[in-house]
Amino acid sequence: MRHLLSTEDLSRSNAIRILDTAEEMAAVGEREVKKLPTLRGRTVVNLFFEDSTRTRISFEAAAKRLSADVINFAAKGSSVSKGESLKDTAQTLSAMGADAVVIRHWASGAPHRLAATDWIDAAVINAGDGTHEHPTQALLDAFTMRRHWSRLAGTPSAGADLSGMRVAIAGDVLHSRVARSNVWLLRTLGAEVTLVAPPTLLPIGVDKWPCSVSYDLDETLARGVDAMMMLRVQGERMNASFFPTTREYSRRWGFDDTRLRALDSLGLKDTIIMHPGPMNRGLEISSAAADSPRSTVLAQVRNGVSIRMAALYLLLSGDTREPAHQANSTHSTPAGHTSALVTKESH
Amino acid sequence: MASQQQDAGTGAYLIRGAAILGGAPEDLLIRDGIIAERGQNLPADGATVIEAAGLVALPGMVDIHTHLREPGREDAETVETGTRAAALGGYTAVHAMANSTPVADTAGVVEQVLTLGRTAGWVDVRPVGAVTVGLAGEQLAELGAMADSRARVRVFSDDGICVHDPVLMRRALEYVKAFDGVVAQHAQEPRLTAGAQMNEGEVSAVLGLTGWPAVAEESIIARDVLLAQHVGSRLHVCHVSTAGSVEIIRWAKSRGVNVTAEVTPHHLWLTDELARSYDPVYKVNPPLRTDADVQALRAALADGTIDVVGTDHAPHPSEHKECEWAQAAMGMTGLETALSVVQHTMIETGLMGWADFARVTSTAPAAIGRLEDQGRPLDAGEPANVTLVDPAARWTVDPSKMATMGRNSPFAGRELPGKVVATFFKGHPTVLDGKLNTPYRWLPENTELPGAAAAGRN
Numbered sequence: 001m002r003h004l005l006s007t008e009d010l011s012r013s014n015a016i017r018i019l020d021t022a023e024e025m026a027a028v029g030e031r032e033v034k035k036l037p038t039l040r041g042r043t044v045v046n047l048f049f050e051d052s053t054r055t056r057i058s059f060e061a062a063a064k065r066l067s068a069d070v071i072n073f074a075a076k077g078s079s080v081s082k083g084e085s086l087k088d089t090a091q092t093l094s095a096m097g098a099d100a101v102v103i104r105h106w107a108s109g110a111p112h113r114l115a116a117t118d119w120i121d122a123a124v125i126n127a128g129d130g131t132h133e134h135p136t137q138a139l140l141d142a143f144t145m146r147r148h149w150s151r152l153a154g155t156p157s158a159g160a161d162l163s164g165m166r167v168a169i170a171g172d173v174l175h176s177r178v179a180r181s182n183v184w185l186l187r188t189l190g191a192e193v194t195l196v197a198p199p200t201l202l203p204i205g206v207d208k209w210p211c212s213v214s215y216d217l218d219e220t221l222a223r224g225v226d227a228m229m230m231l232r233v234q235g236e237r238m239n240a241s242f243f244p245t246t247r248e249y250s251r252r253w254g255f256d257d258t259r260l261r262a263l264d265s266l267g268l269k270d271t272i273i274m275h276p277g278p279m280n281r282g283l284e285i286s287s288a289a290a291d292s293p294r295s296t297v298l299a300q301v302r303n304g305v306s307i308r309m310a311a312l313y314l315l316l317s318g319d320t321r322e323p324a325h326q327a328n329s330t331h332s333t334p335a336g337h338t339s340a341l342v343t344k345e346s347h
Numbered sequence: 348m349a350s351q352q353q354d355a356g357t358g359a360y361l362i363r364g365a366a367i368l369g370g371a372p373e374d375l376l377i378r379d380g381i382i383a384e385r386g387q388n389l390p391a392d393g394a395t396v397i398e399a400a401g402l403v404a405l406p407g408m409v410d411i412h413t414h415l416r417e418p419g420r421e422d423a424e425t426v427e428t429g430t431r432a433a434a435l436g437g438y439t440a441v442h443a444m445a446n447s448t449p450v451a452d453t454a455g456v457v458e459q460v461l462t463l464g465r466t467a468g469w470v471d472v473r474p475v476g477a478v479t480v481g482l483a484g485e486q487l488a489e490l491g492a493m494a495d496s497r498a499r500v501r502v503f504s505d506d507g508i509c510v511h512d513p514v515l516m517r518r519a520l521e522y523v524k525a526f527d528g529v530v531a532q533h534a535q536e537p538r539l540t541a542g543a544q545m546n547e548g549e550v551s552a553v554l555g556l557t558g559w560p561a562v563a564e565e566s567i568i569a570r571d572v573l574l575a576q577h578v579g580s581r582l583h584v585c586h587v588s589t590a591g592s593v594e595i596i597r598w599a600k601s602r603g604v605n606v607t608a609e610v611t612p613h614h615l616w617l618t619d620e621l622a623r624s625y626d627p628v629y630k631v632n633p634p635l636r637t638d639a640d641v642q643a644l645r646a647a648l649a650d651g652t653i654d655v656v657g658t659d660h661a662p663h664p665s666e667h668k669e670c671e672w673a674q675a676a677m678g679m680t681g682l683e684t685a686l687s688v689v690q691h692t693m694i695e696t697g698l699m700g701w702a703d704f705a706r707v708t709s710t711a712p713a714a715i716g717r718l719e720d721q722g723r724p725l726d727a728g729e730p731a732n733v734t735l736v737d738p739a740a741r742w743t744v745d746p747s748k749m750a751t752m753g754r755n756s757p758f759a760g761r762e763l764p765g766k767v768v769a770t771f772f773k774g775h776p777t778v779l780d781g782k783l784n785t786p787y788r789w790l791p792e793n794t795e796l797p798g799a800a801a802a803g804r805n
Contacts, residue, residue, distance in 0.1 A: 008553065087669050107671035108544075108555040109625030116624065117669075130673070132555030177555060204560070205552030 003115045003124040004311050006133040007185035012161070015188055019143050020158050021310035022303070028065065029306060039068035042099040042316055047089070048127075049075040049105040054277060055127050055137075058301070059102045062308035068316075071098070086110060090119035098122045100316055108132035108177075123315040125308075131175045137276055138181035140307040142189055144296050145227050147303075148272055163190035168220050170196035170253055171231025171284050172242075174203050178276045179231055183211050196220050198253060200242045201233075217253055221262055228263075229274040230255050233284045246283055256286045263294070272296050359383075359394035360776065362769075365404035365735060367725050369701025375404060377731040380774035385727050399735055402768055403701050406709040407439025407470075407732030409721050410682065411531070411609055412506070412585060412657030415441070415472070417463060418456070419448025424662040424752050426460065429682070430469035432660070432751035434777040436682040437734040437767040440471035440713070440721045441660075445482070446507045452477035452488035454496035461498040468786030469777050473716055476500040478519045478530060482508050487519060494526040501717040504531035506585055507632075509567060511537050516571060520580035529607075529715060531583040532571055534592070535633065539563035544673055546619040546634040554622060556672065559634045561589040568592050572599035572606050583715055584608040586659050588633040590643035597652045607715050609657040610644050612688035613679055613757055617641075621757070627668045627675030628757050631661070648707060649698040655712045658685045662753020680753040684744060686736065687763035694738075695764060701738075720773075731774035740766035750783065 001014055028036055044063040046056050056072065063070045073093070086105075093101060100123040103111045108130030115124040128134040142162065149165050150157040167186055173179045173195050186193045193211035195202065206213055214220045221228070233253075235246050243249045250256065255273065263271050273285075273294045281287045290297060359378040367373050367385070374389040375382055410433065416424035426443070433441050443460050445451035451460060457474035464472020476493035480486045482505045493500040503523060510516045510532060519530050540563045545551050547558020568584055572595065575582035584596065587608045596608045613631065618638050621629040629635060647653040661678025668675050681688075689708065693699040699707075713722025720730040743762045746754040770778035775787040 085666065085670055086674075105671065107673040109673075110671045112625040113671060116626070130555050131557075180553070180555060203552035204547050204558060205549035208549045209552070 001314060003111075004135055004315060005111050005115055005124065005126045007135045007138050007181045007188070008133070010135065010185065010188065012188050015139070015142070015185060016159060016161065018139055018307065018310050018314060019146060021314060022139070022143055022306040023158055025309040025313070026303070026306040028309075029302075035065050035067060037067050038313060039063070039066040039316055042068045043071065043097055044068045044100045044102060044312060045071045045073055045093050045098040046127075047073045047075075047093065047101050047103045049103070049110070050128070052104050052128065054301075055104060058304045059127060059308050061305050063312055065305070066309055066312055068312065086113065087117070087119050090114055090117075094120035094122065100125060100312060102127045104128045106130055125311055125315065128177055130177065132177050133181045134177040135181050135185070136304070136307055136311060137178050138185040139311070140300055140304040141182055141229065141274060141276070142185055143303045143307055144274065144300050145191070145272075148270075148296070149226070152270055161189040162186060165191040165226045166194070166224055167191050167227045167229065168194045168196055168225045169229045169231065170217055170255070172201045172233045172237065173197045173206070173231070174201045175234075176231050182229065183209055187211070194220050194225075196253065198243055198249070201237070217255075217259065218262070221259060221268070222266060224266075225268065225271055227272050227274055228255065230285045232276065232278065232280060235280070235283065250283055254284050254286070255289045257288045260286065260289045260292060274300060276300065358774075359392070360771070361389060361391050361394040361396045362399045362404060362733070362735065363396055365399035365402045366701070367404045368705050369403050372400065375725060375733065377733065377771055377774050380731055382725060382727055382729050382731050382733070385725065397735070397769065401737065401739060403736045403738055404725055405437070405701065405705050405734045405736060406722055406725060407734050407770065407772060408437045408686065408708045409712040409716070409718060410438055410441040410658050410660070410685075411502070411583070411655050411712040411715055412611075412659045413441040413443055413682065414446065414659070414661045414678070415443045415460070416662060417447065418459065422664050426463035426472060427467045428750060428752045429660070429662070430464060430467045430472060431783055432680075432682040432749060434469040434770050434772065435750050435767060435783060436684070437686050437736065437770055438470050438682065439732040439734070439770065439772045440473060440716075440718055441682075442473045442475050442502055442716055444506045445475045445477040445504060450477050450481050451475065452480050452482070454489065454492040454498070457493050457498035457500050458496050465789045468788055470772055471718065471721065473502070473718060474498045474500055475502045475504050475506070475531065478503045478505045478510050479515065484508060484510060484512055484515065487515070487522065490519070490522055490528065491526065494528060501526070501528050502531050502583070502715070503528055504533065504585065506531065506533045509533050509535040509537060511567070513570060513574070517574050517578060520575055520582065521578045524578075524580050527717060529581040529583050531585050532567065533585050534564045534567035534571065536563040536567050539566075543634070545622045545630070546636045548619065548637060550619045550622055554625070556622065559632075561591050561636070561640075564589055564633055565591040565595055568595050572596070572604045575606055576602065576604045580605065582606045586611050586614065586633055586657065587644065587647075587653055588614050588636050588640065590640045593643050593647040593652055597647070600652065607654040607711070608652065609655045610648055610653045611657060611659045612681055612685045612692070614644055615641060615648070615656075615692040616688055617757055622672075625672050627670065627672050628679070628755050628759070630672060630675050630677050631659075631679050632677040645692060645696070645698055648693060649703070654707065655715065656685060656689055656707050657712065658682055660751070661755075662751050663755050664752075665754050668755050678755065680746070680749070680751050680756045682751060683749050684756060684758050684763065686767060687742070687765045688758065690738060690765040691763055731771050733771040734767060735769040737766045737768050738764065740764070742766055
């Protein structure tokens with residue numbers, strides 16, 4: 001792995017390697033001193049062309065726990081807003097000796113451009129590009145699901161995938177980089193994915209994706225779901241006629257209190273409710289659902305730091321080989337101890 | 348295979364043994380701007396001899412769709428550089444699209460472009476007039492003034508922008524009947540393509556790029572062929588890109604609608620799969636479509652549903668391509684690769700021969716533009732606009748070595764067949780030995796070489 005650009009081209013072995021490494025990173029987070037010397041002297045630049053405090057501080061915390069130097073470069077109010085091109089920005093960061101660039105960009109494919117051109121010779125991590133992908137979000141979602149799934153099975157998470165898990169993703173799939181990254185990664189990890197959305201918020205061509213598609217959230221729940229992921233829906237989509245009103249959207253595709261109760265009546269006692277945040281309470285998710293014991297919203301945030309530590313560690317530690325098939329049992333661990341698994345997880 | 352010159356200084360050229368339109372080898376004697384003789388074993392008579400065994404002789408190519416960028420965007424292309432590229436690509440005439448700055452929407456601007464073209468002297472530059480003032484789609488430009496100007500404009504287009512107002516399109520189609528003009532439509536329903544970045548389909552779904560649906564092109568073409576029929580006028584559809592558009596045009600032609608259609612070389616070959624690289628060199632409008640569309644376009648060009656190949660040559664400065672896909676300009680260069688790409692996609696696939704090539708790259712576009720001395724047969728007495736091609740040559744595309752200022756060729760690095768060996772424009776070799784020679788020198792205002800003038804179409 002040289003860059004982390006998408007989950008579409010992420011192999012199963014690399015995905016599991018990231019998840020397993022993140023387990024070890026999570027163990028660091030449990031210690032009194034939450035810091036490793038691994039990336040001392042390395043420079044990580046958070047290059048954000050789009051506001052996202054949550055993602056930025058998650059990457060910042062991850063890099064700092066690995067002792068890297070962190071530079072935050074927000075495009076707003078910088079030379080970028082004065083017309084400097086991506087190319088010039090990249091070359092500037094390269095001249096300053098950036099070892100890794102974490103890029104968030106409103107334009108789909110911008111991280112690919114950084115990785116494919118000779119503008120900068122640094123590891124590139126996609127922190128969300130346009131409506132394309134958000135691979136670390138999908139990885140932290142998969143990490144959260146894997147812990148849940150392994151706990152139910154009574155087996156360790158390390159090395160495991162999500163075979164047999166039924167995941168439903170509901171909301172604005174058309175404009176969602178989270179949905180795309182999750183569909184590819186969950187397929188790779190063996191989960192069964194159903195997308196639920198109004199037909200207007202599904203891309204033309206979705207029928208070729210490795211998942212099922214439904215327009216009916218209740219029917220999807222009735223068929224059985226182990227993880228229910230709600231996507232953020234922007235109310236402004238109403239103005240472009242993607243749906244008539246936010247109320248109608250909420251009634252048909254929102255995870256409201258009625259559907260929360262339905263999980264119980266359907267006997268789905270272990271189903272978790274996920275949301276990448278930030279939530280529109282009362283639109284795609286009700287407060288009762290967001291705050292219920294089923295909700296993994298805060299666990300997702302916590303796991304995000306572990307996943308991002310794992311990604312930075314694997315890209316910058318110099319070990320860019322493809323892992324062998326049961327690599328998790330042999331490779332030395334960044335935390336200096338083997339497979340210290342932390343399985344307790346709130347939900 | 349290379350041509351051999353013995354400069355005898357008479358200005359006459361004897362092309363010896365070229366396959367005329369790919370047929371049997373014959374000689375062509377070019378003198379005083381015309382093809383003086385065609386036949387076997389013609390005497391040199393002091394003419395410079397070009398040994399053309401193995402070469403194909405074609406009527407000089409005519410591009411119905413070129414962006415020369417001047418006036419206004421001389422950082423992208425000038426008439427001088429663009430027409431050098433045209434000559435090297437085998438062209439003897441190009442239609443310069445109206446989306447310059449200022450827009451070519453007055454007699455003054457089209458005459459300026461005409462003059463720039465004549466000063467350059469590499470090809471016949473035929474200005475296209477804008478349909479609406481400033482390409483704004485609100486008010487008809489002075490079409491009649493442009494038609495009556497020295498530029499004698501016959502092709503009108505807001506290319507780059509669709510004349511989407513149905514009433515305005517109807518009026519434009521009606522109005523150009525007064526001077527035998529044609530409206531060349533950029534078929535793109537604007538509301539269906541707001542923010543569009545690439546073909547809407549499986550690939551755009553994965554890449555998260557806003558889709559440009561085929562229906563946005565097809566619905567405008569359907570409307571326009573019906574309007575053209577209703578008012579009895581002449582419609583040309585620019586850069587047809589979808590299989591559905593082909594079906595509509597085929598239907599319209601079967602009903603007798605006076606419609607012609609164009610396809611670009613890149614739409615005959617490349618598909619939206621290339622967008623997976625996010626490299627904006629593949630960003631173009633209309634966008635690259637699917638392989639099913641490519642196959643339908645090839646079949647339509649072969650069976651005559653699509654009449655012409657137009658390059659839509661669209662040079663851009665590199666900073667407009669070295670950026671994020673969504674930020675990048677749309678367009679590709681094409682003048683110096685068109686012949687090779689058409690040979691690769693249409694001739695080497697067995698879909699067409701060189702006579703068909705001459706039809707779609709010269710005869711038909713000249714007829715659409717009402718260019719009287721272009722697209723003529725290679726016969727005695729005809730104007731000597733001739734392109735000599737070596738179909739066996741192979742070359743690798745290197746945009747940095749092109750005459751166009753644009754480096755945005757989607758064919759960079761590809762090996763292509765076919766090379767232009769010589770281009771004769773009004774009897775003068777603008778290209779010899781595959782290299783630029785010297786430009787044709789126009790006589791003072793409004794006079795032409797006597798031979799060329801005599802060769803006008805009836």
